[in-house]
Amino acid sequence: MFGTSGIRGRIGEEVTAATALSVGRALAADGYDRVVVGRDPRDSGRMLRKAVVAGLEEGGSDVVDLGMAATPTVARSVGRHAADAGVAITASHNPAPDNGLKLWTPTGQAFDTERRERIADRVREADFAFAAWDGIGETTTDDRADRAHIEAIRASVGGPLDCSVVVDSGTGAGGVSADALTALGCDVQTLNARPDGSFPARPSEPTADHCDVLRATVANTDADLGIAHDGDADRMLAVDETGRFVSGDVLLALLAQRSVEAGDSVAAPVDTSLAVDDALAPMDVTVTRTRVGDVFVAEAATAEDVTFGGEPSGAWIWPAETLCPDGPLAAAKLAALVDDEGALSALVDGIDTYPIRRENVESDDNGAVLARVETLVRERYDADRIETLDGVRVSFPDGWILVRASGTQPLVRLTAEARSEERTTELLSEARALVSTASEN
Numbered sequence: 001m002f003g004t005s006g007i008r009g010r011i012g013e014e015v016t017a018a019t020a021l022s023v024g025r026a027l028a029a030d031g032y033d034r035v036v037v038g039r040d041p042r043d044s045g046r047m048l049r050k051a052v053v054a055g056l057e058e059g060g061s062d063v064v065d066l067g068m069a070a071t072p073t074v075a076r077s078v079g080r081h082a083a084d085a086g087v088a089i090t091a092s093h094n095p096a097p098d099n100g101l102k103l104w105t106p107t108g109q110a111f112d113t114e115r116r117e118r119i120a121d122r123v124r125e126a127d128f129a130f131a132a133w134d135g136i137g138e139t140t141t142d143d144r145a146d147r148a149h150i151e152a153i154r155a156s157v158g159g160p161l162d163c164s165v166v167v168d169s170g171t172g173a174g175g176v177s178a179d180a181l182t183a184l185g186c187d188v189q190t191l192n193a194r195p196d197g198s199f200p201a202r203p204s205e206p207t208a209d210h211c212d213v214l215r216a217t218v219a220n221t222d223a224d225l226g227i228a229h230d231g232d233a234d235r236m237l238a239v240d241e242t243g244r245f246v247s248g249d250v251l252l253a254l255l256a257q258r259s260v261e262a263g264d265s266v267a268a269p270v271d272t273s274l275a276v277d278d279a280l281a282p283m284d285v286t287v288t289r290t291r292v293g294d295v296f297v298a299e300a301a302t303a304e305d306v307t308f309g310g311e312p313s314g315a316w317i318w319p320a321e322t323l324c325p326d327g328p329l330a331a332a333k334l335a336a337l338v339d340d341e342g343a344l345s346a347l348v349d350g351i352d353t354y355p356i357r358r359e360n361v362e363s364d365d366n367g368a369v370l371a372r373v374e375t376l377v378r379e380r381y382d383a384d385r386i387e388t389l390d391g392v393r394v395s396f397p398d399g400w401i402l403v404r405a406s407g408t409q410p411l412v413r414l415t416a417e418a419r420s421e422e423r424t425t426e427l428l429s430e431a432r433a434l435v436s437t438a439s440e441n
Contacts, residue, residue: 001120005293006102006110008091011044015099017051023087023101024055026122028137029129032084034062036077036104038069038145039089040173040232042197044099048089052101053139060131063139068195070173070233073149075104075324080148082106090173093205093230093313096198108322109302110295146176149328153180156321157332160185161339166226166239167331168214170204171196174233177328181227186335191217197231204231206314208245211237219243225344227331234294235314236327238334240344248312249273250351253280255316255330258337259308260285267300267309267317269293270390271402271415275353291390292404298323354399355424356417361435366405366412372438373403373412398423401431 039045086104206228226239294315301309309317315325391404399418416428
């Protein structure tokens with residue numbers, strides 16, 4: 001029922017009003033007596049909000065309704081309202097026909113595996129407890145959630161900042177980002193700022209191809225940088241002052257360098273580039289590998305020595321502030337970095353990058369293929385070079401390969417990276433051969 005990013009799928013198929021009603025009922029039955037609810041701009045979110053609120057109230061839980069709000073605003077509001085949980089109604093970077101629900105704890109952390117499984121079990125078994133007629137929950141509204149989020153960002157970043165920023169909200173819920181940067185003293189220009197969950201301006205996911213207007217706008221103005229969010233603003237990616245899209249791995253390295261001290265650790269998934277390790281090694285900072293997904297990065301970020309967590313897709317976590325990926329906070333921290341240290345292009349050029357290549361192989365039984373790949377790998381390589389945290393990862397002195405089964409499609413995903421193009425090609429061929437052999441058995 002739950003993927004790594006909560007419940008997510010096509011409206012009317014995988015995700016329905018009945019889904020949301022059952023989740024609300026399950027949360028109430030599991031003892032979450034006060035729950036914060038907010039949604040991104042998708043039209044289907046109105047229906048899902050009504051359903052999840054009905055389920056919560058029916059079970060006797062009180063609701064704090066934020067209306068339309070960025071996911072990090074929802075997550076931060078749980079603790080602010082002394083609530084027991086939060087529900088963000090969003091499909092994040094997915095296309096407009098999708099929607100979903102993501103559940104949050106008072107620390108801003110997404111529900112971990114144990115909490116998700118308890119809710120899923122209650123939904124499957126219809127294990128609900130309904131309140132008496134005079135014990136039904138009540139709903140109140142909070143129209144200060146954005147302002148509280150902005151105030152938290154200002155307290156974290158400081159300011160004032162002498163910086164010119166173009167913010168592309170992608171017609172999503174990321175308006176809080178532009179408001180926070182303005183409050184910090186930045187000169188802010190917005191693109192696609194009017195919320196529209198059909199995402200008419202560009203697809204919700206902020207990739208280089210999807211951000212061509214942002215890149216052109218920054219390149220042809222005196223802006224110092226550009227910021228791009230997805231539909232619910234938990235992700236943040238960036239464009240430097242020349243209009244160059246900054247890769248997520250480079251952003252991870254830059255933000256991590258400014259968030260750590262010697263002896264600290266950074267949480268990042270198994271598919272993160274060597275560029276991050278190499279940027280942090282001289283600082284005596286290690287990288288703690290996690291499964292792919294910001295939920296797992298957040299879980300690792302609860303460790304005492306982890307002071308920053310990130311995912312190259314654009315999710316950034318400062319655990320001392322919140323365990324939720326917070327796109328507006330990341331935007332403000334990046335603007336502060338540029339204000340303090342100079343041109344983003346120069347900072348980007350200061351990070352060594354390496355060729356990284358990815359490939360997908362179709363497979364009707366990707367789980368079985370991956371199991372056979374693991375057997376082959378253990379026969380061929382020393383155990384201390386093998387990680388099976390998420391798929392099968394093999395480290396080499398000059399690179400690595402990763403073979404993962406897609407959780408949503410009949411695909412096996414291959415990744416290879418090395419410090420030279422030739423070696424990357426060799427490693428990708430090695431990964432491809434492993435999958436080919438495993439597929440024949």
